[in-house]
Amino acid sequence: MSSHSEAPAVPVEAYEPPYYMAVFTTLRTQDQSGYSETDARLEDLVKGIPGYLGTDHAQTPGGLGITVSYFRDADALTKWRADVEHRAAQQRGRAEWYQSYTLHVAKVERSSGFTRAQVPQGPTAD
């Protein structure tokens, strides 16, 4: 899922392990009709799953797309996997939107993060 907000995307933070993540790597077809509407709908749905932590998405123009979704535990991921609209979207994805994809589901054992310190700004002149 891509981010639909206008704010600049920032990486999802490092949560305290263990937690789960699903890495979905895709190469798209030429025909992307209906994709963005479905993507927005799935983004709303996944936010309703208890234990959903967030999603990172990056898309190289004309190249690989990577979506990483994070979940507190395996149960949360199982609930998302069983969602009826999610399953229908997966089926449509294989029929129309994806040339190829790989899904890797994993338990996070270690995580860390970095955020650059803000450079202090001098007072602005009036």
Add this chain to the structure above:
Amino acid sequence: MSSHSEAPAVPVEAYEPPYYMAVFTTLRTQDQSGYSETDARLEDLVKGIPGYLGTDHAQTPGGLGITVSYFRDADALTKWRADVEHRAAQQRGRAEWYQSYTLHVAKVERSSGFTRAQVPQGPTAD
């Protein structure tokens, strides 16, 4: 690490679990001087790690970058983590190239893949 080949990127395949992956999500700074040379050098180095399986990379222009590297086992990932040039590059990344990043290291428990069937081509006329 990005792919430096001219061939269209395809997703790294689904290996037989368990295997390991490191998900590195980044937001870059304006100053990317020296980044691409270091990236190319690291790509060569990681290929020399026994048990290295491959890397997926996607970069939204002006937005999030995601790099996922796959390893056969935790030992392979530990070797890569300990590489001296890799560690120096990480330090330079924090000093110059990254506004923020998150690293998630995980054990893959389940994986699957899909590749669209080729549409048969009729014989071309001479």
